[in-house]
Amino acid sequence: MxxxxxxxxxxxxxxxxxxxxxxxxxxxxxxxxxxxxxxxxxxxxxxxxxxxxxxxxxxxxxxxxxxxxxxxxxxxxxxxxxxxxKGSDVADSLGATLLDPGSREADERRLLNVVEEMAIASGMPVPDVYVMEDSGINAFAAGYQPSDAVIGVTRGAISALTRDQLQGVIAHEFSHIFNGDMRxxxxxxxxxxxxxxxxxxxxxxxxxxxxxxxxxxxxxxxxxxxxxxxxxxxxxxxxxxxxxxxxxxxxxEFLADASAVQFTRNPDGISGALKVIGYGAGSRVGSPSALEVSHFFFGPVMRFRRAMFATHPPLDERIQKIQPGWDGHYLQPRMQHIEVRDFAYNDSDAISGFSAGQGEAPENVDSSDTAVAHADTGYEAIPYEARGEEFLRSEIAIINAMSAEALVFALLMSGSTEETAREQQNMIQQRHGSDTFREALRYLNEARRSDKEVRLELVERAMPALRRMSLRQYRTMNQTLVSMIQLDNKIDLFEWCLYRLILQYLGRHFGTLPAFRQKRKSAHALADDIAVVLAYVAHAGTKNYQAAVLAFEAGITSEQLLMRDCNPEHAPHKSLKPLNKALSALIASAPEVRERVMRAISVCVHHDGKITMEERDMIRTLGAILETPLGMFENPAELID
Known part of the structure; x- marks a missing residue:
């Protein structure tokens, strides 16, 4: 797709x-x-x-x-x-309520985990999740960009669908985000x-x-x-x-259904959800505002007497498109509270469709609905001696805004020298108080034990909690991050990636990041800016100058760009200003141009047959900045494996 x-x-x-x-x-x-x-x-x-x-x-x-x-x-x-x-404006108009990202209620935890897994695996921030107190089975996605999207789900869908079926519904909504349907x-x-x-x-x-x-x-x-x-x-x-x-x-809607199957590699999931709706649960939404935005939803919000006003194809037709051999039988809703615990630190590879070619990761969840669930989601079951990232993932599931802020500080400090880290800690204590300081120290110990490759993933997982900050808190955190990064008079790649992710995801949310008006410039009109970005990527993957030149040339002359005579010496090691300037130009380009740039970056990264941690971080960050998350590619594994 x-x-x-x-x-x-x-x-x-x-x-x-x-x-x-x-x-x-x-x-x-x-x-x-x-x-x-x-x-x-x-x-x-x-x-x-x-x-x-x-x-x-x-x-x-x-x-x-x-x-x-x-x-x-x-x-x-x-x-x-x-x-x-804003997606949240649509949710509010429908009377939906924001779901607490730290909820311990079993069904809500399961929904949050499904949304989180799909977001992380697709390379986009974890969106806020809203709940509508309707018994019908329905969901919606809203927002202008992946970075400001929200997901809304009815209480009926949460309680009546199995994990696989719920995953199919959420995948359908994610595909609306990636297909540009929301705008x-x-x-x-x-x-x-x-x-x-x-x-x-x-x-x-x-x-x-x-x-x-x-x-x-x-x-x-x-x-x-x-x-x-x-x-x-x-x-x-x-x-x-x-x-x-x-x-x-x-x-x-047909396109989103097909995309959901590709995402999950499981046609039974989304078709099962449609069959449960057909069994009698329905998809009706009671909000008076639902009719105006009926085209946002997974299923019809009401019955239309005339087919020309129906915002969704007939249910049977949708199921047959997914399962041509369907026998016409619908499915009963699942029995409630019978799923095993959904651990907060499930690996994102649980969504096999986002990690094609890697093999299926073991599921922590038995989606067959045969095991008795516990209302407690099992955070205490994680031993302290577990790997650092597992502990931090479990913490993120129940984290508040202050703790999420402390986690970001800890992840930033995890790459600093002891001397710089002490100065950064003093800065945190002075600006944010002793509670945030103590929490940051607690997370710092775990962050240093964590696999460095998951640091940006942890930042993305913490986004729902970070959005709970006030504008004033966000501005203060932003200023502190800048000061912490500048303490040693240099900016390393991880610091730049972390800060740009925070700026991209939270800047849009709080309205501090300026909107870019899309310009229909061709890739050749943006050749200099593309060359700057590729040069930085090439130099990030190796310290060998000749190897960087070869990687740059592979990307710039690839079938994605077919550019010649571009200078590879665009990456001054002491400043990232040219990169930021080039990205500002590319952000305003058309989606197809940004796609070609991302594919050229992939060619550049894979030129030497291996991919470093720095290159992984850069691909993830550039995908976020250019609003082209990995889930938008037919095979995301090609970009990062």
């Missing part, structure tokens, strides 16, 4: 949608003008002189009314999209809202036409008629808008 190709397809579909909706907006503008002309006609018509409508309603009136109508639609659409710009869904919602707003103005005019006094109630029939006409125009536009939205959504 080439997610970049499907992102480009989504972009083209968005272009077609904009064309269709532009025609709809033009139709609305023309109809509003005709409405004014009709009103003037009836107001000025006489049997002797006829109508003066076209005499009075000249070109200037056409321009003013057209501009005003267009402005109302576009401005209301813009503000609606802005109100949904398109936001735009669809915004444009339809803009058209409907014309009808809302009409409704307000109708209400205002009923003038109530202390003793009398008078109605202005002309104002009421005008208001009703605007309502008809607005809601008529909504009618056609919903048809377009539903047609697009149905196609994207």
């Amino acid at each position: 080439n997610f970049f190709r499907h992102q480009e397809e989504a972009r083209r579909n968005t272009g077609r949608l904009i064309l269709l909706f532009s025609l709809a907006v033009i139709a609305v503008v023309l109809t509003v003008n005709l409405l004014f002309i009709a009103g003037i006609h009836f107001a000025t018509y006489s049997s002797t002189e006829g109508s003066r409508a076209f005499e009075i309603y000249d070109g200037e009136h056409w321009a003013v009314v057209s501009f005003t109508t267009m402005a109302v639609i576009l401005i209301s659409s813009f503000f609606r999209q802005l109100s949904l710009s 398109m869904n936001m735009r669809l919602t915004g444009i339809i809202y803009g058209i409907v707003f014309i009808g809302e103005i009409g409704r307000m005019i109708v209400r205002g036409s009923h003038n109530r006094g202390f003793t009398t109630r008078r109605t202005d029939p002309r104002a009421a008629a005008f208001g009703f006409a605007l309502m008809a125009i607005g809601y008529g536009g909504e009618f056609f808008g919903r048809m377009i939205k539903s047609a697009v959504s149905r196609q994207r």
Whole structure:
């Protein structure tokens, strides 16, 4: 499944949608003008002189009314999209509640672990998870980018689905993230809202036409008629808008189902979830706001009498696409509370689809639902003598914002000399207090015992807890990280990777990272910036200059880029400013350009037949910065193995 190709397809579909909706907006503008002309006609018509409508309603009136109508639609659409710009905004509008990342309730822990495993294995931050208290089986993904996405799941899905089925549903939602569907869904919602707003103005005019006094109630029939006409125009536009939205959504659902199968390598998971819905559980969502964002969901939020308004294909058709030999039988919901413990430190390779070629990692969870579960998720079962990363993974599952902050400090200090680490510890104690200081020391001992290759993974796992910080706490943490990194007057690669991940994931969340407007520049137009990035990658993998030059040339001349005559000497070892500047240019490029850059980076890294820890860290970090997480590639293992 080439997610970049499907992102480009989504972009083209968005272009077609904009064309269709532009025609709809033009139709609305023309109809509003005709409405004014009709009103003037009836107001000025006489049997002797006829109508003066076209005499009075000249070109200037056409321009003013057209501009005003267009402005109302576009401005209301813009503000609606802005109100949904964060995934959390969508979740809040649906009445969903944020799930505590430290929850010990067995079913909630299982959901959190599934989401965490898939996020880490796909190279994206662990998203916030929201719960809707609906008995129907449903889920949604929302957000503009992988870095600000959220996952929402109904209580019915949490309790009625097995682990494999739940994994299939979550994989379906992750594929919407990678396919670029979330951004398109936001735009669809915004444009339809803009058209409907014309009808809302009409409704307000109708209400205002009923003038109530202390003793009398008078109605202005002309104002009421005008208001009703605007309502008809607005809601008529909504009618056609919903048809377009539903047609697009149905196609994207088939794609997301296929992607979920590829992710998990288990068609029984997602098909099983669909069969449980068909058995009778349904996928209904009770929130009044659900209909507006119905195309965000895994299943239909309500039954549609007309197929043209259905945002999802028929259930049987979806199942047959996944399992062509399906016998037509549905599945009963699982019995509750019968799954074995979900340890917090499950290896991310549990999702075999994200680690193709590596073999299947042993599961800590018996998804057959035959073992009796314990409400306690078993953190105490991890001996202190266990490897450091296992202890830290178990801690992350029950961590709060302060402890997560301390963990980040500890991971940063784990690569420092003893002298530098002592100065960094003093800085933490002075700026963040004794509690954070003591917690950082506790984690530091474990971080130093951990495999260095998992340090960035631990940062990504801690993201849900880090998002619980206030903006002020985040700014203070950010300043402390910068000061800690600058203490020894040099920045090593791990320090840069850790800081850029924090900046990428939390900067977007707290609104401190500036948004980049996408520019449709070709790879050749960005050749110098691509060369800078590849040169840094080449030098990160080896201390041998000639080997770095060969790796650079392999990447820059690969079939992904086919560039010639680029200078490999782009990587001054004393400064990372050129790299940061080059990345700023690439961030704003089109998804297909960023894909080609990431594949060229992979060629560069694999040139010598091996991959170092530094190269792994760099691929993961660059994937995050360029919003191209590993899960978007057909075989992520090709990039990191």
